[in-house]
Amino acid sequence: MKSVSHLQASQLLHNKFIVVLGDSIQRAVYKDLVLLVQKEKYLSLRQLRSKGEMSFEQDCLVEGGCLGQMHNGTEYKEVRQFQSAHHLVRFYFVTCIYSHYMKSILEDFRHGLKPDLVFVNSCVWDISRYSCSWVDDYKENLRKFFDELREALPEETLVVWNLTMPLGERIKGGFLVPEIEHKAPQLRYDVIEANFYSGTLADAYGMDVLDLHFQFRFSLHHRMKDGVHWNAVAHRKITSLLLQHAAEAWGVILPCPVTVYGERKSGVTHTCRKIFCTSRIKCEVGTSPPAGGPLRPSMVIFDWLLSRCFSSAFSASSWSISACRASIVSSNSLEKSNGEGQMRRKIWRGKFHCLLILLFFLLQQGKVLIQFGLNLLHTFISIFGGGVQLLLQEAEADMGLTQLLTLR
Template sequence: MAYLLASEVQQLLHNKFVVVLGDSVQRAVYKDLVLLLQKDCLLTTKQLRAKGELTFEQDTLVAGGQLDSLHNGVHYREVRQFCSEHHMVRFYFITRVYSEYVEDVLAELQSGEHAPDLVIINSCLWDLSRYGQSSWKSYLRNLENLFERLGQVLPESCLLVWNTAMPVGDKVYGGFLPPHPPPWPIPLRDFLVQANFYSSTEANKHGFDVLDLHFHFRHRAWKHLQSDGVHWNEHAHRQLSFLLLAHVAEAWGVELPCRSPPRTPRGSPPGDAPAWQWEQGQPHAASPLGSSPPPPKRRSLLGSPPAHLRLRPLLSPPPPLLLSPPPPPPFPCYLQDNDFASDHFFQSDQFYFHSDVPSPPQTEFASEADFTYGPQPPPPGFPSPCYKQRAPVVYRGFPRYCAPAPYMPWRGRPRRSKRWAPIRPESRPQ
């Protein structure tokens, strides 16, 4: 996972229009993204719990919220927008995955001055808990209608990312729950798994991207989940932002820097430290020199046996083999003619000798019956072999091994959208 700084996020989203649609969890996604576009720090607990405030980190409340009325009904509205010189992020609070209000939002995006470059959307908990006994069937039907309309409204250059619903606790206390929640056939945390499966399948069917947040946070609920069993703390949302931005960078063909998070001092407030200075485990205390302390040494469960109880090898190691040089040839070596050249040629770069003694040049020989005998030359220190067999090739290097990861750097062009272009009837001449 990539750990990004505010300057790198600004470069990634430079001149981009980002739209976030969803419930209170997606509102926290919007807030953390707006904060990360400006400075390297985490959200505070007060900022995460705030609802419908007039301003947050230089953004503007466009509609709903404190401008209208604060309530927990299905008709609650909240539209926020952060706009800088080169960035624009907008948030729409929705309580149903597809409705008349969602249709109005799509019409506004379609007729607006700027077309969205990135759309992040999710809706699940309100759909399953606030719309009666037939909420499951209506949710499946609305999913199909939503993705069909998104394929018609959004331009081909727009990247849509469907976020799956994040895990919930065993006991849920949320404002989205009615006073008497409907009896679910299975627990809500298991019901979300089925809803995420159908929603991601429908998104893939229409060619949209899916970011499985339920998979990434399935083992972190005990540490980053809030007491209400629905919302998450600032550390989880920063990790969510990193996952989302890494997915977007891969889709746009942008290579992110590979940076491991440094350790933070124990007891330091998370809001004061840089946003990327945290990790999944407990923070460790920093040493006075600024370097991380060495990891603790782990001892084996069973110690080494005493010397008198150690087993001896069954067989003694064989003695080393000593290769004696072959006897000198009974006749002097003459270079053979070009007519008797061998079919096998050796290249000097195919061998790599580990001995300090330089090897003599390779020479080919041929045995004929009309050789004349003469005085034998002195045997060389390291005789050259007189064989016509090809020697094995010793490779000096190995191919580079790249460890698998869920987000590998993309070094090519941005991938094209998987959606089919909408069919438009061509005008024919009269």
Template sequence: MRSKARQLLHNKFVVVLGGSALHRPAYKDLVLLLQRDQYLTLPQLKSKGEKSFERDVLVEGGQLGPMTNGTEYREVRQYCSGHHLLRFYFLTRIYSSCILEDLSASRILVHPGGHPGGLTWYGLESLGQYKENLHKFFGQIKAIVDHECLIVWAVTMPIGEKIKGGFLVPEVSHLAPTLRYDIIEANFYSGRLAEAYGLDVLDLHFHFRCSLQHRMPDGVHWPTLAHRRISSLLLQHATETWGVDLYDPPSPAGRVLQGYREDFGHHSFRPERPESPRPLMDSEDRTVDRRQPWTSDRCSPL
């Protein structure tokens, strides 16, 4: 999978916007995948704001500033090699005008569909502010970003009935029992609005709806295998959008694996195409316990 990721993202500027539950690990997994075929470790998943991660650099915030769980926390990271450039912006709101100018040169932009922290940090009016900011963000991003940029609206994964985390500040802790339903509402609203603005939608809530047993004990975060699957979903989405075929070097027997579908699988979708009926795991994820597949015919309740 590493060779295909390096081919697909060759000379591309990838920007990931979002929070700690999904988008920082997504950025880290891509950074690691571009260098070697390994999974993130649990300490790497949990850490935030470190000055360097797998040869990337902390550009702003994190350990360079106050390490808090509040709305004032900032973190900007960047990984740059000879032919790859990835950047991560930690956001507590969907809309942030201070970073829009930095996005004008990006070729792949990934943004969350409904971050749990963004729906709680700002109190009882968070969902209404979230919807208002969606229109601002979609309108300005379409005007600023190059028309060739692939903008992926990654709808947030399901959270548990009982959750805990730094984003649940005491003032809004009573919202925790209903937050999973607010996430569903935010996902639905943002996904339909993203389609109306002509953005691509990657419905991670749908893809992981039958894998709830794999969630971390806090009910919000997910393990390393889940984030590698997210990378697979994003890369597959890009291959289908750009209409490219990726090739492996010849095997010792001289056989060439032709086509990207064998490695990335049918995970992602564009708004105008129906969802594939058989989501597949990455064929190179050999360490997956097949006795407990990520998807099953019987789905756990949300």
């Protein structure tokens, strides 16, 4: 999956109020979103690791952080906000999905500006820092939170509950104080169980659920050494998933993700060439692709080779190049799928179909060549065989004449 560009993000979130609720991973989600609506750049390692700073990319620290006491306790607070002429993004650091502090946040929603989009997750702190038997407490807190959130927000607000990402076997982090280090080996399994409870309950309350645990199960190389946090590439993918989910919910067709040819230096992508799709969102640079989305460069070349092979042999056949190309286009289209794995399978399935067609074409051409050779051999025998038979008849006649003269 390609990343959402700065232009796409800024236009999609134009005049929108976005709220991000959660832990340090959600803080990084907020930071990447703030960065993306301003420029085409990735988060640096220092930006990912820092917390509670006074300012990040033109945002401001509203409450907590370095304004108060910096610590790793459950009472730590951090409220950040980025505001521009057409964007408003706010972040609340929470360590429990339902608490007195969460009630105050919901009161802000009731009596203040209503958010258009809410990204929320709270899991790791809930299941590790408050109780050893966390299951019942976590379920009950989720119900209370979803009940009050539904009352505090209007129906137009899009709430996305994103599931917790995979943890490593050996983990360390701010939440993992020495008192609970013995829970570390079991915590990654508890996260899977907690994701099941929270995802099922959020879906029952009619909220959108984004399974980041599933999305990143094969992207563990993007996880940091602490086994908890993730690098800038992973967070850009999270942002892209969230924004594409929001766009689909709002009925907005985003341009196809930009295919970039070039290199990235110091977090900034220096592009040599970009390919866009048509969209309801107007872009400064763009071209209209064929129906079904643009073909990748390799698939375009593959399609051209197939067209050259099949243009004369299968023009009236059901195995036409149009059917073959439709298979390629459908496998590369940006339709809704259940993840990159299925999209890869679709692409390779399309390639496999095309290879079968190519093999069938070669077999057909081989049959034609064999038939041509047989016809040529038959013609050769027909032409030269008659001449040989005539010579034999003349030789037999000469031999008969010789024997007759000898007898006389």
